[in-house]
Amino acid sequence: MNRNMPRFNCAILGDRGTGKTSFINRHLSGEFSDGGAAAERESHELVFHTNRGPMCFVVWETHGELKVKPECAIVLFDVTSKTSCKNVVEWKTAFAKASRFQGAVIVCGNKVDLQHRYGQGPQFRNGRYDISVKKDYNLGKPFLWLARSLVGDPQLRFVPQPAPPPPQPPLDDAAKREMDFNLIVAEIVPLPGSV
Ligand SMILES: Nc1nc2c(ncn2[C@@H]2O[C@H](COP(=O)(O)OP(=O)(O)OP(=O)(O)O)[C@@H](O)[C@H]2O)c(=O)[nH]1
Numbered sequence: 294m295n296r297n298m299p300r301f302n303c304a305i306l307g308d309r310g311t312g313k314t315s316f317i318n319r320h321l322s323g324e325f326s327d328g329g330a331a332a333e334r335e336s337h338e339l340v341f342h343t344n345r346g347p348m349c350f351v352v353w354e355t356h357g358e359l360k361v362k363p364e365c366a367i368v369l370f371d372v373t374s375k376t377s378c379k380n381v382v383e384w385k386t387a388f389a390k391a392s393r394f395q396g397a398v399i400v401c402g403n404k405v406d407l408q409h410r411y412g413q414g415p416q417f418r419n420g421r422y423d424i425s426v427k428k429d430y431n432l433g434k435p436f437l438w439l440a441r442s443l444v445g446d447p448q449l450r451f452v453p454q455p456a457p458p459p460p461q462p463p464l465d466d467a468a469k470r471e472m473d474f475n476l477i478v479a480e481i482v483p484l485p486g487s488v
């Protein structure tokens with residue numbers, strides 16, 4: 294991994310069942326597994342390629358106490374759950390207490406694929422994204438918003454991942470013979486200090 298790549302701890306917050314694990318899994322594997330929070334680990338690294346170089350979000354799913362000091366957060370609520378909407382304010386407060394970067398938090402209303410939506414949902418100073426982890430709708434937007442906010446560049450954009458370098462051309466016969474010769478020489482030349 295690029296050692297100079299900026300890394301940001303990002304807390305994924307929200308009530309139980311709002312889709313935090315599904316959201317992380319979708320970013321990691323590109324897949325949605327209905328009914329299932331599969332492998333829950335403490336943190337996962339998500340790398341995004343931007344026009345200013347790659348950047349890494351270390352995402353932490355959290356139900357309670359924050360184990361790290363996050364630089365940013367995504368608060369999820371479920372658009373079909375009134376309670377999860379109301380609790381967004383509390384999750385934002387929890388983040389504000391745990392972090393010095395109080396501005397870098399974005400709210401997402403998940404499950405917009407479902408019919409029984411609770412009202413229009415709350416509005417927030419930084420706006421809000423309607424997303425669906427299930428339908429893969431708007432899932433990159435919260436990270437783009439955070440990236441712009443953290444870097445301080447409203448024009449920052451995601452770019453396709455650079456292609457890996459092309460494979461080296463195969464060695465020709467002359468180069469192979471030279472390498473074989475060098476190997477034979479290396480085997481018969483005594484090592485320094487040996488008798
Ligand atoms: N319809 C629909 N269901 C979703 C969506 N995202 C997640 N779910 C479902 O919601 C349920 C809860 O998802 P999880 O990812 O486990 O939610 P969580 O926030 O990690 O839950 P906890 O770890 O218990 O706090 C699962 O059955 C998911 O399949 C979505 O966009 N649409």
Ligand SMILES: [Mg+2]
Pocket residue numbers: 313314315330333354
């Ligand atoms: Mg979970």
